[in-house]
Amino acid sequence: MQRIIAGFLAGLTFGAGLVVAGMSNPLKVQNFLDVFGNWDPSLAFVMGGAILVAAPFFRLARFLPRPFVADDFRVPTFQQIDKRLIFGSATFGAGWGLIGLCPGPALVSVSLLSPQAIVFVLCMTAGMLFARLVASLSMRRALKEA
Amino acid sequence: MTEFTPYASLAGGVLIGLSTVILLLANGRIAGISGIYSRLFETGPLANGKSAWVHGEKGWQLSFVVGIVLAPLLLMAGGFEIEQVFTGDLTLIAIAGALVGFGSVFGSGCTSGHGVCGLSRLSVRSLAATVTFMSVGIAVVFVLRHVVGG
Numbered sequence: 406m407q408r409i410i411a412g413f414l415a416g417l418t419f420g421a422g423l424v425v426a427g428m429s430n431p432l433k434v435q436n437f438l439d440v441f442g443n444w445d446p447s448l449a450f451v452m453g454g455a456i457l458v459a460a461p462f463f464r465l466a467r468f469l470p471r472p473f474v475a476d477d478f479r480v481p482t483f484q485q486i487d488k489r490l491i492f493g494s495a496t497f498g499a500g501w502g503l504i505g506l507c508p509g510p511a512l513v514s515v516s517l518l519s520p521q522a523i524v525f526v527l528c529m530t531a532g533m534l535f536a537r538l539v540a541s542l543s544m545r546r547a548l549k550e551a
Numbered sequence: 552m553t554e555f556t557p558y559a560s561l562a563g564g565v566l567i568g569l570s571t572v573i574l575l576l577a578n579g580r581i582a583g584i585s586g587i588y589s590r591l592f593e594t595g596p597l598a599n600g601k602s603a604w605v606h607g608e609k610g611w612q613l614s615f616v617v618g619i620v621l622a623p624l625l626l627m628a629g630g631f632e633i634e635q636v637f638t639g640d641l642t643l644i645a646i647a648g649a650l651v652g653f654g655s656v657f658g659s660g661c662t663s664g665h666g667v668c669g670l671s672r673l674s675v676r677s678l679a680a681t682v683t684f685m686s687v688g689i690a691v692v693f694v695l696r697h698v699v700g701g
Contacts, residue, residue: 411577412611416618417625418570419582419663424623424633426563432636433553438685438692445553447560452666454564459571459671472579479580480672486679493658494665498684500650502691504639507662508655509584511648512619514635521637525648532652533589540657 407474420513426451429513431505438502493536571668578611583664584619585655587612658684 427433427447436445463480472478501507504525506514511529514522571582591612596602603609623633637644655661658680660669665684669677 408578408611409614411573413614413618415570415573415577415582416615416620417622418566418573418618419584419615420619420622421626422563422566422568422570423619424563424626424631425566426560427553427556428563429623430553430634430636432638435638435692435696436553438688439696440689441693442696443552445555447553447556450557450560451564451567452662452670454561455568455571455667456564456671458565458568459575459667460673462572462575463668463672466575466579469576472575473577475577475579477579478575480575481581481674481676484674484676486676490658490676490680491683493654493656494660494680494683495654495658495687496650497654497658497661498687499691500647500652500654501662501684502688503650503695504637504644504647506647507584507651508588509619509661509663511651512584512588512616513623516620516624517633517635519635519637521641521644522635524641525644525651528645528648529652530589530592532649532654533585533656534592534652536653536656537589537593 411474419509422451422455423510423513428507429510431510434505434507434510435502438505489540567663567667568671571663571671574615580608580611581664581668582615583660583668585652585661586659586664588616589652589656591616654684 423429428451433445434448436443437448466478466480497507506525508529511522511526515526574580574582591609597607601607627633639647660677660680665677665680670681
């Protein structure tokens with residue numbers, strides 16, 4: 406139960422942060438990406454602010470035996486830069502540029518109930534499930550060959 | 552045009568950082584939205600046969616997503632105005648949504664997981680991902696606004 410409450414508080418804070426920062430407005434995100442035109446550099450402050458706050462705690466977490474309400478820390482240790490990472494990130498970047506929404510702001514938009522937000526989230530969800538399917542199929546094939 | 556809002560954006564960023572810290576210190580997990588949201592759709596019990604909703608990760612993952620969805624409603628109830636302007640039609644929105652969904656899961660992260668958490672951990676892998684999606688995003692907006700729409 407404590408983990409569920411912590412998750413909820415983190416979600417509320419995250420969602421509020423996205424809205425306050427202006428990331429829930431696709432036009433503002435596109436203006437941030439439009440560095441050769443009407444550049445609005447505001448969103449650099451979002452990532453900067455978030456990293457400034459979070460970075461010291463990621464360092465601190467290394468010295469803690471365990472999290473407050475869970476059994477273990479699960480922080481990725483994988484460091485390899487592979488084709489999947491680059492292809493996936495490039496595809497994500499293309500969609501992000503086309504409309505100006507990434508997954509967090511898309512979920513924030515759901516409660517505004519606009520047809521645009523709903524269509525975006527439905528298609529995003531389908532894309533995510535398809536990616537999970539492709540990834541699990543290729544992993545199965547790799548296991549068979551090994 | 553949108554207004555340059557360094558203070559509001561910095562404040563929003565601080566809140567996002569705070570959320571990341573809550574999830575890390577309390578639950579020991581990374582606040583990567585594409586990973587958390589997409590895993591909600593994986594079905595089945597844990598390896599030991601217990602419910603993933605009660606004993607596994609699903610419970611907090613769902614409450615995290617519910618928190619994100621409720622946040623704007625709370626802000627609006629408090630008198631905050633939320634502006635949302637889309638520049639494309641529904642077809643373009645559908646295509647973009649599918650690309651964002653597929654790409655973020657296939658590339659193991661989005662702006663939150665790679666951009667915020669990854670860079671905070673000084674992960675080279677996340678840096679490569681962030682540079683890639685930012686550059687492609689910039690290139691796509693350049694083409695949309697200054698080549699096709701110019």
